[in-house]
């Protein structure tokens with residue numbers, strides 16, 4: 348008689364049987380491990396890329412320290428901004444709790460590589476050099492140079508196609524470049540990182556910005572950044588500002604602003620979809636491989652399992668055997684998949700200059716997905732156990 | 743061991759009827775099969791192919807519910823018995839088949855241990871010792887750690903016999919245990935099965951149409967068209 352208590356005691360036996368079964372055919376075991384590791388790798392890489400791209404897409408947003416952000420409702424993303432009248436930004440000053448405002452101007456223009464003469468699109472940020480909402484490394488010490496006309500600060504983390512700017516600066520202290528047909532002087536560097544919007548970034552003061560883009564109206568602002576007094580109620584002030592502004596301007600908190608940039612790349616481009624699809628493909632391939640292994644383990648042993656059932660083993664015992672096998676595959680496939688992914692993350696980081704962090708969250712997510720994949724395979728395979736019927740052992 | 747004068751009935755089958763399928767497709771296979779078997783007996787059940795031998799064994803083995811007639815196995819009335827009783831009965835039976843049905847990824851001794859794992863009263867050491875001991879008795883003391891693929895057909899069948907006997911069942915049911923063996927090995931295996939049954943004092947019902955092993959039987963029963971004749 349098998350009581351629940353007995354069933355519990357049979358578990359280590361089921362696990363041992365699963366292990367012996369997998370271990371006996373090492374080639375097949377290795378194939379299964381490779382299948383799980385491969386799925387693991389795909390999931391890690393896909394969520395890594397997706398995450399890195401979304402993180403890099405919001406690099407500037409995550410750097411800026413403003414509490415509230417104003418932009419035109421037709422603005423979709425950093426590289427697709429529609430300006431709104433400057434006086435609307437100034438109206439926010441009348442609201443209690445607002446400490447100060449600043450305007451950000453953003454556009455793109457070709458940067459001519461000073462060595463090769465090849466053009467490369469750069470994201471150009473026009474800022475007020477005195478504003479403290481941009482804590483970009485390197486900017487602080489150069490605010491005064493940036494205030495001068497026709498000066499440019501270059502993002503050291505821009506792609507190498509922009510030229511050996513750092514070396515040139517060391518040699519010449521400053522040097523001329525052509526940006527959108529205008530001659531400007533590179534006077535220093537700062538650090539930000541590349542985004543979806545461009546392969547390189549430049550900082551200029553607002554006056555220089557309008558010199559590069561004479562078509563842009565000086566009465567317009569691309570993004571209005573509002574800093575509040577310490578301890579101010581952000582939601583309350585947001586509503587108040589909202590109420591005094593026309594409907595075609597939206598007011599966003601810092602996190603809403605970051606999310607809106609992410610949402611743009613996620614929804615209006617197929618990027619999110621492509622990476623999710625990659626994850627699903629990886630899991631599907633893994634599922635098929637694991638299912639094949641588990642299913643064949645049962646299908647090839649129907650007589651033996653039927654015999655054991657006749658002897659007194661119940662179906663639950665074999666379910667535990669299959670689940671144990673799935674568990675062994677999860678662990679033995681996940682660990683190598685994890686290690687390989689960790690080194691691939693480093694390689695990718697070096698070759699495409701996008702930050703890839705193997706965070707606990709990614710490890711946990713991947714592990715959950717892989718475990719789900721293996722156990723779904725197991726649940727599908729377990730149905731085959733019904734074919735092992737003790738009634739048929741005598742023929 | 744049970745003394746001869748106190749021999750108990752291991753099988754009491756009275757007028758068993760069994761039919762496969764129902765209505766138009768129904769096929770009546772057992773038509774009033776009656777037999778009994780006491781401990782210590784080695785009984786052979788012979789009969790032509792399709793006469794219902796395996797069907798009868800599956801009823802006696804508590805693998806199938808009986809339909810008509812009375813059936814008592816190792817002291818349990820199995821007619822209409824629930825799954826729990828059926829499984830208890832089955833744990834008192836050792837099964838031997840035409841095929842050895844050993845797990846290919848387990849060694850000889852591990853295969854035999856599978857039987858003992860179902861019983862909590864055996865410790866790890868006991869399981870190993872009892873399994874090794876019984877394998878020695880069937881002449882495989884030197885092959886404990888061999889995988890089935892490393893053994894001959896006859897040796898595999900002997901492992902299967904050891905597996906069916908290691909927990910000292912009261913009853914052995916064997917369905918054509920020599921069918922996949924050549925005649926010399928068949929006789930060897932039957933001899934081993936016979937000796938084990940006699941030393942352990944259990945009962946055995948062996949289905950066969952291999953008349954070279956008839957000489958081992960205490961009694962020979964013939965089944966023809968679903969009816970058992972003495």
Ligand SMILES: Nc1ncnc2c1ncn2[C@@H]1O[C@H](COP(=O)(O)OP(=O)(O)O)[C@@H](O)[C@H]1O
Nearest residue numbers: 742762763771790791792793794795796797798
């Ligand atoms: N599961 C089954 N379903 C339907 N008919 C069966 C089944 N098993 C056996 N039979 C039929 O029952 C008859 C007796 O079979 P069986 O008991 O296996 O005979 P034996 O073992 O003596 O050869 C045969 O005619 C066979 O075709």
Ligand SMILES: [Mg+2]
Nearest residue numbers: 741742795796
């Ligand atoms: Mg048969």
